[in-house]
Amino acid sequence: MEKENNHSRPVEESDVKDNSRRNFLKQSALLTAVAVTPAPAVMAAGMHLDEKIAEAFEKMPLKMEVNGKMLNLMVEPRSTLLDILREQLDLTGTKKGCDLGQCGACTVHVDGHRVNSCLTLGIMVNGKKVTTIEGLAKGNQLHPMQEAFLKHDGFQCGYCTPGQIMSAVACIREGHANSEHEIREYMSGNICRCGAYPNIVNAIQEVKEGGMAI
Amino acid sequence: MKQFQYLRASTQQGVLEAINKPGTKIIAGGTNLVDHMKHGLITPDKLVDINHLPLKGISPTKNGIHLGTLALNSVVSEDALVLQKQPLLSMALKAGASPQLRNMATVGGNIMQRTRCTYFYDTTMPCNKREPGTGCGAMEGYNRMHAIFGASAQCIAVHPSDMCVALVALDATVIVAGKKGERRIPFNEFHRLPDDHPELDNHLAKDEMIIGVEIPDNNFAKNSYYLKVRDRQSYAFALVSVAVAMDLSGGIIRRARLAMGGVAHKPWRLFEAEKFLEGKSVSEDTFKQAAQIAMQRAKAYEYNAFKLKMAPASIVEAMKQAAGLA
Numbered sequence: 001m002e003k004e005n006n007h008s009r010p011v012e013e014s015d016v017k018d019n020s021r022r023n024f025l026k027q028s029a030l031l032t033a034v035a036v037t038p039a040p041a042v043m044a045a046g047m048h049l050d051e052k053i054a055e056a057f058e059k060m061p062l063k064m065e066v067n068g069k070m071l072n073l074m075v076e077p078r079s080t081l082l083d084i085l086r087e088q089l090d091l092t093g094t095k096k097g098c099d100l101g102q103c104g105a106c107t108v109h110v111d112g113h114r115v116n117s118c119l120t121l122g123i124m125v126n127g128k129k130v131t132t133i134e135g136l137a138k139g140n141q142l143h144p145m146q147e148a149f150l151k152h153d154g155f156q157c158g159y160c161t162p163g164q165i166m167s168a169v170a171c172i173r174e175g176h177a178n179s180e181h182e183i184r185e186y187m188s189g190n191i192c193r194c195g196a197y198p199n200i201v202n203a204i205q206e207v208k209e210g211g212m213a214i
Numbered sequence: 215m216k217q218f219q220y221l222r223a224s225t226q227q228g229v230l231e232a233i234n235k236p237g238t239k240i241i242a243g244g245t246n247l248v249d250h251m252k253h254g255l256i257t258p259d260k261l262v263d264i265n266h267l268p269l270k271g272i273s274p275t276k277n278g279i280h281l282g283t284l285a286l287n288s289v290v291s292e293d294a295l296v297l298q299k300q301p302l303l304s305m306a307l308k309a310g311a312s313p314q315l316r317n318m319a320t321v322g323g324n325i326m327q328r329t330r331c332t333y334f335y336d337t338t339m340p341c342n343k344r345e346p347g348t349g350c351g352a353m354e355g356y357n358r359m360h361a362i363f364g365a366s367a368q369c370i371a372v373h374p375s376d377m378c379v380a381l382v383a384l385d386a387t388v389i390v391a392g393k394k395g396e397r398r399i400p401f402n403e404f405h406r407l408p409d410d411h412p413e414l415d416n417h418l419a420k421d422e423m424i425i426g427v428e429i430p431d432n433n434f435a436k437n438s439y440y441l442k443v444r445d446r447q448s449y450a451f452a453l454v455s456v457a458v459a460m461d462l463s464g465g466i467i468r469r470a471r472l473a474m475g476g477v478a479h480k481p482w483r484l485f486e487a488e489k490f491l492e493g494k495s496v497s498e499d500t501f502k503q504a505a506q507i508a509m510q511r512a513k514a515y516e517y518n519a520f521k522l523k524m525a526p527a528s529i530v531e532a533m534k535q536a537a538g539l540a
Binding site for chain 2: 058060076077078080099100101104107113114115116119120121123124167170171174176184185186188189190
């Protein structure tokens with residue numbers, strides 16, 4: 001079983017960081033993963049049917065570029081892009097809200113287009129470029145949209161914020177931020193339970209009117 | 215989500231061979247299928263990914279537009295040819311889902327999407343569509359979103375698509391491929407009414423796949439409109455939607471096409487109202503009469519009786535918008 005816990009995670013320099021809370025969460029997630037090992041695999045293990053175990057955990061190669069880094073991973077076909085980003089790559093900025101494509105918290109860019117990563121099978125992103133909220137800033141310099149969200153208080157609890165920002169950047173790039181009405185329509189796939197919508201719209205309008213290439 | 219085997223199809227022939235086996239499903243955008251798999255509504259053994267087939271194109275034909283089955287909803291909605299020739303389709307697409315979902319969802323997947331009936335989704339409730347013979351939870355349940363046309367004693371679910379409402383109004387054709395070759399199905403004959411087999415949404419055979427849609431040229435571009443009435447202004451399924459396409463000449467309706475969404479198990483074409491409108495002059499009164507004709511066989515359930523008023527009012531409003539009277 002030990003092998004199954006090894007998430008074939010590429011080690012980056014940024015991984016060497018001290019964040020005990022995050023590490024604790026990470027570990028909890030791993031323990032949960034073991035606890036929900038599919039019943040057939042547990043049964044098969046009991047019966048020493050190694051082949052069945054292999055089948056239950058069958059993984060496939062996935063090559064994708066995430067925030068500018070080319071990664072070679074092994075993933076289960078049923079793993080969503082969201083789960084791969086969060087559990088395998090520790091990119092926990094992308095949030096899991098409804099996990100059903102209804103809230104937009106999981107919004108990322110695939111080849112420049114915003115999508116719901118919770119409804120995207122990771123294996124189907126093979127060969128593509130993924131950008132998450134972690135990929136927007138340039139070093140210590142926040143992306144203009146991140147700055148604008150801070151300035152305009154475009155959040156309260158902050159859970160929907162990464163998805164809102166990824167969607168907001170796409171909204172401007174697509175050319176759908178030309179009026180308050182249009183922004184509201186094209187941001188409708190991102191739900192904010194705290195109701196920070198007016199401030200989110202202000203943030204987007206400011207970035208749009210700033211005319212910066214984003 | 216249950217484990218499955220993932221196969222990447224490189225040829226159409228390969229797809230047709232694969233889907234012939236039970237437990238195999240095609241995946242394109244996955245927005246509906248992955249949702250279903252997470253809910254445990256279906257548990258396929260194999261998924262065949264068709265995204266690498268060359269079926270994405272949008273192109274002019276001799277007398278219309280061809281949409282490849284893999285053309286994304288977002289791409290179709292902003293395509294110059296579609297905007298110029300069939301703005302109704304663009305309007306309907308933009309009224310559907312969210313920008314993120316439209317960036318994933320395909321033409322074929324939109325046609326194949328299943329009902330959003332909450333009793334279909336709730337595996338603790340009976341549903342003849344999900345499990346034939348178990349009964350219908352919606353019939354005596356909270357049926358606010360449900361059908362007012364063409365329902366049966368087995369099922370009162372509605373088809374959720376906006377795109378399909380526009381396509382049925384525009385006399386589109388679905389092109390499907392099977393082992394014996396291609397066949398063309400008029401859009402209005404593609405989806406089924408529930409009758410005694412609500413588990414079947416459409417007439418696509420198990421060993422066939424959609425490869426494209428064709429929309430014939432028409433004179434509707436100037437006077438068409440898609441009105442969607444929903445619980446919030448955006449990103450919600452229709453309570454009622456109306457697609458209107460008219461060919462007007464000197465204040466006279468030469469031809470009219472009307473269809474509704476959110477009211478039946480299939481995109482609901484209003485043939486009798488269309489016939490009535492032909493040759494009539496453009497006026498609110500004419501539109502009201504057409505709406506009345508359209509509603510003739512409507513039947514409501516406990517919680518959706520409001521649709522009996524909302525639907526005709528929506529028809530009149532959409533027609534006024536299309537005719538420039540609003």
